[in-house]
Amino acid sequence: MIAISGLLTGGIYALIAMGLSLQYGVARVLNIAHGEFIMLGALIIWALVIDLRIYPPLALAIAGPALFGMGFLLYRTLFTSIKNRAPTLGAAEGNALLAAFGLYFVILNSAVLNWGALPKAYEFLESVVWVGGTAYRLNRLVALVIAVVAGVAFYLFLTRSRTGKAIRAAAQDPPTAGLMGVNINRMLPLCFGLGAFLACLAAFLVGITTTVNAFMGLRYTIIAIIVMVLGGLGSIPGSFIGGFILGIVGSIVNYFEPTLVLPAFYGIFMILILVRPTGLFGQRQQ
Amino acid sequence: MQILEGRDVSKYFGGLVAVSNVDFHIDQGEILGLIGPNGAGKTTLFNLISAALPLSSGEIRFKGQKISGLRPHQICQKGVARTFQEIKIFADMPVLQNISVGAMFGTLTRLSQADATRVASQASEFVELSELSAVPAKDLTLVNQKRTELARALATKPELLLLDELMAGLNPTEVSEAMELVTKIRDTGITIFMVEHVMKAIMGICGRIIVLHHGEKIAEGSPQEIAANKEVIEIYLGEDTSARN
Amino acid sequence: MAFLVLIFVFLVTFPIYGGDYYMLVLVYILMYIVLSVSWVMFSGPTGYMSLAPAAFFGVGIYIGTILGAELPLIVAVAAGGLGCFGLALLVGLVTLRLRGIYFAIFTFGLLLFLTELILYLEIHVAGSRGRHVFPASDEAVFYIMLGICVVTLVSAYLIRRSRLGLALQSIGQNEEAAAHMGINTTRVKVLTFAISAIFMGAAGAIMAPSLIYIDPFIAFNMRNSFMPILMAVFGGMGQFYGPVVGAAVFAYTERFLRLQYPYYYMLTFGIILIIVIVFLPRGLVGLIPRLQKTRLIAKLLNRGKEEQHADT
Numbered sequence: 040m041i042a043i044s045g046l047l048t049g050g051i052y053a054l055i056a057m058g059l060s061l062q063y064g065v066a067r068v069l070n071i072a073h074g075e076f077i078m079l080g081a082l083i084i085w086a087l088v089i090d091l092r093i094y095p096p097l098a099l100a101i102a103g104p105a106l107f108g109m110g111f112l113l114y115r116t117l118f119t120s121i122k123n124r125a126p127t128l129g130a131a132e133g134n135a136l137l138a139a140f141g142l143y144f145v146i147l148n149s150a151v152l153n154w155g156a157l158p159k160a161y162e163f164l165e166s167v168v169w170v171g172g173t174a175y176r177l178n179r180l181v182a183l184v185i186a187v188v189a190g191v192a193f194y195l196f197l198t199r200s201r202t203g204k205a206i207r208a209a210a211q212d213p214p215t216a217g218l219m220g221v222n223i224n225r226m227l228p229l230c231f232g233l234g235a236f237l238a239c240l241a242a243f244l245v246g247i248t249t250t251v252n253a254f255m256g257l258r259y260t261i262i263a264i265i266v267m268v269l270g271g272l273g274s275i276p277g278s279f280i281g282g283f284i285l286g287i288v289g290s291i292v293n294y295f296e297p298t299l300v301l302p303a304f305y306g307i308f309m310i311l312i313l314v315r316p317t318g319l320f321g322q323r324q325q
Numbered sequence: 326m327q328i329l330e331g332r333d334v335s336k337y338f339g340g341l342v343a344v345s346n347v348d349f350h351i352d353q354g355e356i357l358g359l360i361g362p363n364g365a366g367k368t369t370l371f372n373l374i375s376a377a378l379p380l381s382s383g384e385i386r387f388k389g390q391k392i393s394g395l396r397p398h399q400i401c402q403k404g405v406a407r408t409f410q411e412i413k414i415f416a417d418m419p420v421l422q423n424i425s426v427g428a429m430f431g432t433l434t435r436l437s438q439a440d441a442t443r444v445a446s447q448a449s450e451f452v453e454l455s456e457l458s459a460v461p462a463k464d465l466t467l468v469n470q471k472r473t474e475l476a477r478a479l480a481t482k483p484e485l486l487l488l489d490e491l492m493a494g495l496n497p498t499e500v501s502e503a504m505e506l507v508t509k510i511r512d513t514g515i516t517i518f519m520v521e522h523v524m525k526a527i528m529g530i531c532g533r534i535i536v537l538h539h540g541e542k543i544a545e546g547s548p549q550e551i552a553a554n555k556e557v558i559e560i561y562l563g564e565d566t567s568a569r570n
Numbered sequence: 571m572a573f574l575v576l577i578f579v580f581l582v583t584f585p586i587y588g589g590d591y592y593m594l595v596l597v598y599i600l601m602y603i604v605l606s607v608s609w610v611m612f613s614g615p616t617g618y619m620s621l622a623p624a625a626f627f628g629v630g631i632y633i634g635t636i637l638g639a640e641l642p643l644i645v646a647v648a649a650g651g652l653g654c655f656g657l658a659l660l661v662g663l664v665t666l667r668l669r670g671i672y673f674a675i676f677t678f679g680l681l682l683f684l685t686e687l688i689l690y691l692e693i694h695v696a697g698s699r700g701r702h703v704f705p706a707s708d709e710a711v712f713y714i715m716l717g718i719c720v721v722t723l724v725s726a727y728l729i730r731r732s733r734l735g736l737a738l739q740s741i742g743q744n745e746e747a748a749a750h751m752g753i754n755t756t757r758v759k760v761l762t763f764a765i766s767a768i769f770m771g772a773a774g775a776i777m778a779p780s781l782i783y784i785d786p787f788i789a790f791n792m793r794n795s796f797m798p799i800l801m802a803v804f805g806g807m808g809q810f811y812g813p814v815v816g817a818a819v820f821a822y823t824e825r826f827l828r829l830q831y832p833y834y835y836m837l838t839f840g841i842i843l844i845i846v847i848v849f850l851p852r853g854l855v856g857l858i859p860r861l862q863k864t865r866l867i868a869k870l871l872n873r874g875k876e877e878q879h880a881d882t
Contacts (some may be wrong), residue, residue, distance in 0.1 A: 040733045056782055071621075071678055122850055126416075129670070130851075133619050137799065138620065144796060144840030148833045209744065236701060257792070261679045298690045309664065312676065316668050325610040375750060397749040407750060415743035426740050430731060430752035438733075481752060 041290045043170075047179055047248070047284020050186020051241050053239060054268035055259055057193060058237030058277035064210035064273045065129075065230040068118050075146035075255030076235050080106050080242030082154050083250040085289055088161045095163045099243040103236050110235030113142075114228040115181065116135045125174075143256075150253040158252040182244040189240060194279050210273050265308045271321025281319060326388075328353045328485055329374070329405075334383035334393075336369055336540075344438040345540040346383070351485070356507065356517045360551075362560055366540040367520040368410055374518075375407050376395065376400050402433050406483035408474045410490045410520075416463035423462050424448050426475045428543050429483020436535050448476040452506065468499050479510070488508065488519040492526050504530050522560035528552065581716055585709050593712055595837040599821040601773050603782070605798035606805070606813035607726050612762045614807040617740040618670045622677035624794035626654040626767045630774020631781070631789040632688065638778065640705045647714055647775040654771025655764050657677045662760035685790040692786065703778045722769040727810060729762070738762055750829055768841070782813035793836070797824065799860040800843045806853025816856060 055077060062070045070076075074139050076180040079313035080102050119133055125131035146190060164178035197203040217223045241259075266285050270277025285304060290304045311318065329351040336344040344366040351357045359367050372378040374385055385393040392400050406427075415423050425445035429436055431532040436444065439487045449455050457465065462473055471491060478486060488507070492500050504526050511517050521527045527534060528548045535543040536557050544554045550556055585593055605623050613620050630650035638646035643672075661680065665673040684828035691713070692699055728736050737758045749755045774789075781788060797820060803815025820839070827835035 057709055069674065117848065122849065124851070128619055132671070133617050134617050134847050135852055137803065138844050140799065141840045141843035141847065142586065143792075144836055145844070148837040148840065152833045152837065171731065172835060261682055264675050264679065268672075272671070296690075298686060298693070300686075302683055302687045302690065305679060308676075308679070312668065312672060316672060377746065377750070396754075397746075398752045398754045401752040402751055409747065412675060413744045413747035413750075415740055415747070417743060418739070422736075426753075427751045429736065477751065527876070529683070 041294055042287075043175065043179065043183060043236070044132040044293075045287035045290030046287070047183040047186060047244075048282065048289055049188055049283035050183060051244050051282075052262055052266050052286045052289075053279045053282025054241040054244075055188045055263040056191075056270065056282045057275050058234035058241070060210075060267050060270070060273075060275045060278040060284040061206070061258075062234040063120050063267065064207060064275060065213075066114060066118065066227045066234075067122075067132060067213075068139060068231065069132070069264075070147055070231075070234070071136065071139045071260055071264075072143040072256075073234070074108070074258065074260030075143055076106060076238040076256075077227070077242045077245070077259050078150060078251070078253060078256040079146060080239035081246045081255070082150055082159065082253065084239075084243055084246050085159045085161055085251060086154070088163075089159075094150075095161070095243070095247060097105060099239070101242075103239045106239040107232040107236040109232075111228045111232030114231035117142075118231070119228070124278060143260075147253065147256065154253060156253055158250040160250040161246070165248045176248075178247045182248050185243055186241075188320055190279055190282070193237070197275055207275065210275060215247075216284070241246070263302060263303070265304050267318075268308060268311055268316070269318050271318030274318070274320040277318060277320035326353045327351065328388055330386045330516070331370075331374070332383060332384045332386075332517060334370070334373060335381045336366075336373055337381045342420065342540050344373065345538075347458055347537070347540075347542045349542065349545075351516055351518055353516050354511065354512050354514070355389075355533060356519065358527045358530050358534040358548075359518065359520045359537065360522070360527055361537035362481070364539075365537040367537055368489055369540075371407060371489050371518075374400075374487060375405065398430070401431050401481055401483075404482070404484040405487065406431065406478035406481045406485070407473070407487035408478055408489055408491060410493070412467075412470050412474055414462040414473050414477070415469055419459045419461055420454055420465070420469075420473050421445055421449060421458035423473050424480050427477040427480035435465075444480055444515060445476075448480040450474055451479065451509075452476045467494050471495075471503075477504070479515075479544075483515060485518065486518045488517060488521075490520055492521060492523040495523075500526060510541060578720075582713075584710055590708060592812040593708055595822065595825050596756045597712055597715050597777075598825055599818055602717045602797060602821040603814050604715075604719050604769050604773045605794070606801040606817045607722050608766040609682060609798045610802045610807050610813050611726050611729060611766040612738075612759075614802070615735070615760060616762075617742045618759065618763075619674045620763065620766075621674060621678050621795050621799075622658075622678045622767075623798050624790060624792055624796075625677070626658065626770035627679040627774040627777075627794045628681070628786075628790035629654050629657060629770035631778045631784060632774075633771065634775025634778040634836060635701055635703045635784060638706075638775070640687035641708055643706055643714065643776075647772050649717070649766040650774035650775025654774075657771075658764040658767030660758060662763045662845075666759040666763065667756050675785055681795070682789050682812045685786045688788045700783055700788075702783055703781055705782075705812045706779035713777055713781060715773070718769060718772050718776065722862075723767070723814075729765070730810060730857070734758065734762065743854070757868070763862060785804060796843075797821075800839055800846075802853075803851075804845060804846050806854055806855030806874040812853050817819050 042175065052254045058068060059073045062068050062073065067289060082096065083102045087093045087101060088095050117138060120140055121134045122131045125134055134194045162179055166177045167174050168177050168180060197207055204218065205226065207223055208219065213223060264282040267278050269285060270281030289300050289304065292300050327350045329330055331347060334344060334347045347370065351451060356513050359370065369378065373380050378394055380393050387403060387405060391401065414427065414539045425441045428501055429441040430442035449458060452475055454469065454472050454476060458467060462470060465473065492503050495503060500523055507517060508530055531548060534546065534548055534551045536551060538560050543553055584596060605627065609620065609623050612618065633650040633653045634646045637649050661676060665676045689699065727775065736749065737753045740751065740753060741755050741758060745755055801816030801820050802813040805814065806812030824835065
């Protein structure tokens with residue numbers, strides 16, 4: 040039970056962390072509104088399912104690209120102009136962070152105004168399945184499979200395909216990547232949008248397994264950040280593995296004391312910063 | 326007397342060897358040159374001395390005391406100052422304020438703001454920057470920015486000064502002026518260790534030269550000896566002309 | 571200078587003729603001035619973005635609530651400040667040795683971490699989720715907040731003009747060069763960050779009585795990090811009085827809009843922050859040097875012309 044739960048949350052964590060890693064590692068924006076994108080995806084899918092009676096996976100097929108487009112445009116307009124107007128790289132990152140902070144409030148309050156503060160849920164694959172003597176809901180198993188498959192697929196995409204390698208190169212060493220022929224100007228908004236898409240995919244998985252509400256975002260943002268640091272800043276594959284590790288850890292802690300899950304993550308985070316800030320696979324020196 | 330000594334100094338970045346088992350020493354009052362093709366490890370060696378980077382192995386001693394393992398601000402206060410290849414001035418501050426930072430924090434004695442300004446003015450005069458005291462550093466020409474960085478380093482009252490490509494980007498007149506300035510600094514009693522690509526400067530004012538290649542020291546000697554060294558000639562002839570300016 | 575004295579006298583005597591409602595508004599304005607000025611104290615010159623004001627404010631609320639029930643109000647407030655000094659010292663020592671991103675991340679997550687940790691402790695140790703806060707007279711709250719505000723402003727002013735201020739500025743301009751000029755960058759950063767937290771904690775402690783009832787979600791609210799940052803960025807982080815301007819503007823507006831348009835005003839403020847960051851990163855006050863520059867250039871041009879005429 041813990042294992043399944045751990046792998047499921049791990050898969051979700053992996054997806055959101057990879058998304059954030061794309062946005063920070065490549066586009067150099069620490070998107071602290073990432074969780075709000077997840078929330079937005081979740082609520083949009085919910086609205087499509089409940090109000091328009093759209094089949095949930097189809098709703099994802101609509102919401103996912105929408106969120107991708109939103110991330111893409113947001114980077115092209117907001118974050119690009121911040122980058123261009125800043126005197127130094129450090130100032131650009133600082134301003135981008137504050138802008139993301141503003142974005143957090145904009146998206147959060149828009150969502151509350153639009154959909155209210157109450158929790159929302161919809162039913163999808165609610166039938167019960169027996170695996171090895173324990174009962175599971177089908178949606179949790181399906182979500183688990185999707186999470187793992189999507190995560191592995193994305194991992195392979197990053198390591199095997201040309202675009203994937205270009206992305207990793209841009210994350211590790213942007214100027215050199217540019218010299219090697221990677222079109223940085225197209226890569227940056229693309230990666231930011233891709234990050235938003237992964238957020239939406241994760242939101243779908245959350246939505247079919249549990250309730251969602253307008254305030255769910257912050258927690259996911261922080262977890263994504265911790266996973267990203269665990270995996271190593273700038274390493275997207277690292278976020279993948281880190282996500283599963285933290286998911287399993289979280290599942291174990293949740294078994295004993297649910298309210299201490301986030302503090303436990305934070306404790307791991309603190310130890311990480313003290314002992315090995317570069318995380319598992321991080322390489323960036325200075 | 327040996328003012329700086331490095332024994333078996335090495336630096337690895339993962340699998341990449343930046344500096345490999347380099348021994349070096351500088352005598353007080355010398356002007357020691359450090360040359361080598363791009364990527365030879367020259368700036369890395371400076372970064373190891375000034376503690377911008379930690380050593381992977383080996384030891385560095387300043388006036389007999391081990392400094393490898395200390396932090397940059399401690400090394401500065403002990404009497405080692407440096408300039409940087411990519412100029413690191415405080416862009417929004419006026420020139421005099423830039424220099425006064427060095428004066429105020431660079432020594433073990435705490436100076437009052439008035440005293441620090443006085444020391445800064447003296448350093449500014451020494452490099453002939455007095456007229457530009459109130460100009461924000463970012464508005465200066467390249468050569469004046471280099472002067473500012475130099476004055477700031479001098480304001481820390483160093484005994485050893487590390488100059489990282491001081492002459493890069495300067496025209497021939499400016500190079501000659503810089504050479505005079507460096508000699509003038511040495512004449513005040515400061516020992517100088519300089520990385521340079523501008524051969525005229527290296528050959529002109531250095532008493533001794535060390536040559537690095539792929540992180541290893543391959544030659545050491547007087548300018549005449551180095552100029553005649555077959556290995557050195559080979560590695561430079563094999564390089565593009567940027568090394569032979 | 572006389573202007574400042576006048577304002578001070580006005581504020582000190584305000585409770586006599588001000589009326590309860592306006593006194594409360596003024597307390598809020600003073601509170602936000604404290605939060606935004608102390609935020610700028612560290613994040614302004616160094617460029618290290620702290621997202622922790624709400625965390626320290628919340629810790630101050632809790633320390634104030636717990637101690638203020640038994641001890642005199644002033645002691646509780648001082649304890650709130652001291653407690654946050656310690657917490658900030660810890661946070662700083664852990665994160666400020668590393669790149670700025672770790673600091674930003676850690677301070678951002680601190681809020682939720684403390685919320686859940688204290689929720690756990692309250693439920694399991696204290697027995698209930700929330701607490702009632704001891705009552706305090708409006709005048710006491712007003713005068714103590716005024717006192718905190720004065721101390722904050724004076725400290726910010728003194729730091730700016732001191733050795734520490736120059737070190738902070740140098741770190742913000744080029745941290746590596748600053749370290750090589752003899753500045754112990756970690757010590758400077760940690761110390762300043764901790765000092766700035768004192769005022770945030772004290773402000774939290776004195777605001778506790780006004781809340782009447784607190785629980786972790788009331789005490790720790792992301793809005794309390796957002797508002798000071800908005801005010802500081804809007805007013806201008808480079809100059810000393812920038813945040814004060816921003817605080818006055820937004821504190822008053824917030825009080826006014828909060829009741830009528832609960833979520834709309836936050837939405838608007840978020841948009842304003844984004845707009846200001848993009849178009850006016852140096853804030854309102856930052857416009858002044860730009861205006862001065864154009865006048866200066868005009869003056870220089872005129873002087874140049876005069877010298878030409880003098881030569882001929």
